[in-house]
Amino acid sequence: MNSILRAEKLTRILPGEVPVTLVQDIDLAIGQSEFVAIMGPSGSGKSSLLYLLGLLDSPTSGKLWLEDEETSRFSDSQLARIRLQRIGFVFQFHFLLAEFSSLENVMLPMRKLGLLSESQAREKAGMLLDSLDMREHKHKLPSQLSGGQRQRVAVARALANDPVLILADEPTGALDTKSSANVRDILHDLSHNQKCAIVAVTHDPEFALAADRQIHLIDGHLVP
Numbered sequence: 738m739n740s741i742l743r744a745e746k747l748t749r750i751l752p753g754e755v756p757v758t759l760v761q762d763i764d765l766a767i768g769q770s771e772f773v774a775i776m777g778p779s780g781s782g783k784s785s786l787l788y789l790l791g792l793l794d795s796p797t798s799g800k801l802w803l804e805d806e807e808t809s810r811f812s813d814s815q816l817a818r819i820r821l822q823r824i825g826f827v828f829q830f831h832f833l834l835a836e837f838s839s840l841e842n843v844m845l846p847m848r849k850l851g852l853l854s855e856s857q858a859r860e861k862a863g864m865l866l867d868s869l870d871m872r873e874h875k876h877k878l879p880s881q882l883s884g885g886q887r888q889r890v891a892v893a894r895a896l897a898n899d900p901v902l903i904l905a906d907e908p909t910g911a912l913d914t915k916s917s918a919n920v921r922d923i924l925h926d927l928s929h930n931q932k933c934a935i936v937a938v939t940h941d942p943e944f945a946l947a948a949d950r951q952i953h954l955i956d957g958h959l960v961p
């Protein structure tokens with residue numbers, strides 16, 4: 738199996754008078770177009786692990802490879818560029834910019850990366866929103882959308898720069914059952930039809946069942 742992401746003995750300890758171990762000795766490999774659910778009790782380190790995998794935090798020890806590149810050798814600006822270009826993030830709350838339309842929110846990562854012209858970015862954002870059944874809502878502000886619709890815009894934004902990996906932190910945590918099933922199916926489709934790996938933290942057993950594999954954390958450790 739070709740790994741998109743590989744962690745070896747990944748450990749993150751917060752320094753202090755009483756150091757706090759967030760995660761310890763995590764060995765993990767995520768395949769191309771694999772959909773993995775991270776589960777575990779509250780406080781077990783799921784979000785901490787996701788932040789490490791998303792290069793939003795650095796490990797105290799251990800190593801992480803993204804597409805066979807070891808990530809500790811990258812500078813902060815290189816890491817920012819890698820996040821923008823290769824990783825899409827979806828959080829429990831959508832974090833869309835309130836004064837921007839759906840279309841503009843989806844265009845933001847493309848504008849930031851700067852590889853497409855304004856009209857190309859607009860066209861691509863439109864296509865992404867169409868593919869997520871948001872054709873009617875492109876010009877609406879987040880406040881004019883339902884929770885499920887906002888989350889679909891957030892998924893479109895995460896896909897803007899064609900990432901190889903999507904990291905999602907409780908993407909359905911704030912949604913009703915129907916929207917939750919819809920977002921779950923979208924993520925499942927993405928991993929299987931668009932060769933994008935998905936790693937999602939979830940408390941929802943039904944969501945986890947849609948994944949190819951579930952991994953469980955307890956007290957910062959992966960358990961079999």
Ligand SMILES: Nc1ncnc2c1ncn2[C@@H]1O[C@H](COP(=O)(O)OP(=O)(O)OP(=O)(O)O)[C@@H](O)[C@H]1O
Pocket residue numbers: 751757758759777778779780781782783784785786
């Ligand atoms: N900045 C911090 N300072 C002190 N402790 C922290 C900090 N960040 C996280 N922790 C602790 O580290 C542990 C892991 O936190 P994390 O948020 O990763 O857990 P989680 O499994 O995602 O929890 P939840 O399901 O409730 O979101 C928790 O016990 C948390 O209280």
